[in-house]
Amino acid sequence: MTDDFEPRQALATATAARQRLAARAASPRWYAPLYGLGTGGIVASVGLPGPWPVAGSVVCLLFVAALYSVWKAKTGLSVNGYRRGRTLPLTLGFLAVILGLAFVAVHFGRDEGKAWVPLACGAVAAIVAAFASAAWDRLWRAEMTEQL
Amino acid sequence: MPPHGLDAVIHAPVRLQICAMLSATDEAEFALLRDETGVSESVLSKHLKQLEDAGYVTLRKATVASRQRTWAGLTRKGRAAFAAHVEALNRLVRSEPAAAGVLETPDGAPRR
Incomplete structure (x- = not known):
């Protein structure tokens, strides 16, 4: 079989697959x-x-890991959160905010005995993480839909 | 080197689709690739083997809930080859009239 090769069609095929x-x-x-x-x-x-x-962190880390496993099994995909591309600035910014909140939680909660501060930091982190997760998902999928 | 910088391994439509999908992610499951490319398991295996032999894809088997699944991922070499192939295609599109003489050989490799 000898077909005319259309580079435009090949690019469209690859883009459509993504x-x-x-x-x-x-x-x-x-x-x-x-x-x-x-x-x-x-x-x-x-x-x-x-x-x-220790106990809370381990339980929550296992919970997050299990959540990712469910997503992986459901979609049939595996993706690194630290991948290069449009999502990387969001990932790094998110990490900076979460580490900052964790630092504040440790400083005021354990060093100064104000138990409400870690709970407040946890609540803020939960909201930030939920929005960051949804935004990461949108950015990643938007990158996939771009014309190659 | 294939004409116009096209990669002979990636050039075939099914392998192009596999590489395009894997380029957006770390790994994809065999069943997903089969569904999205619309080919049979044996045909997909053959294409994946060709990509693996070229060093473009790694295949990994994992057992989840007593069911074995095969995961495929692009290697660094595979990602570079796919990026170069896409760039070559874009160059051809930019010089469209010159691309009219590029044909496909029976084994799916591009030639003039």
Whole structure:
């Protein structure tokens, strides 16, 4: 078989494949709020006194890991949060905010004994993480739909 | 080197689609690639093997809930090759009339 090769058609085929993947990769609505809950739990835990920093962090980390496993099994995809591309600035900014909140939670919660501060930081982290997760998902899928 | 900088391994439409999908992610499951390319499992396996032999794709088997799944991911070499292939295609589109003479050989490799 000898066909005329159309580079434009080849690019359209490749772009369409990525666009189909983008449609399929959409996270379910419950993913971002649950991710926020897990992340907020980690931030709150590290600032609380007693056994909370270890126990709470481990439980919340396992929860977030399980959440990602469910998403992976559901979509048939695996993606690194630190991947290069449009999502990287969001990932780094998100990490900076979460680490800042964790630092504040530890400083005021464990060093100064104000237990309400880690809880407040955890609540803020939960909201930030939920929005960041949804935004990351949108950015990633928008990148996939671009013309190659 | 294939004409116009096109990659002979990636050039075939099914392999082009596989690489396009894998370029957007770390790994994709075999069943997803089969569904999205619309080919049979044996045909997909053959294309993946060709990509693996070229060093463009890694295949990994993982058992989840007593069910074995195969995951495919682009290697660094594969990502670079796909990016170069797309760039070559874009160059051809920019010089469209000159591209009219590029044909496909029976094994899917591009030639003039």
